[in-house]
Amino acid sequence: MPVKRRKSKIKARLPTPEVFAAFDAGDEWALRRALKLPPWHASPLDTDLAGPAPYGPETCWAMSRPDALELRLEILAAMKRGSHST
Numbered sequence: 001m002p003v004k005r006r007k008s009k010i011k012a013r014l015p016t017p018e019v020f021a022a023f024d025a026g027d028e029w030a031l032r033r034a035l036k037l038p039p040w041h042a043s044p045l046d047t048d049l050a051g052p053a054p055y056g057p058e059t060c061w062a063m064s065r066p067d068a069l070e071l072r073l074e075i076l077a078a079m080k081r082g083s084h085s086t
Helices: 007-012 017-025 028-035 065-081
Strands: none
Touching: 017 028, 017 065
């Protein structure tokens, strides 16, 4: 079944202080809450999101890895620009 990706909604909730604080602290659960990610979604804190999934490429977690990578890159870019205050 095809999955609709709603990147515009993901981008709309990125630049919050809670997202930056959780990302800086490495707190996966706080980051999930701040981004409103479901439990099966890959975490933007993972550093190996660019390659193929290590197992189960048909799982929800594996299919969400590209979105998690995009979130990670957007958070890092915003942090580099200095648009957060932690």
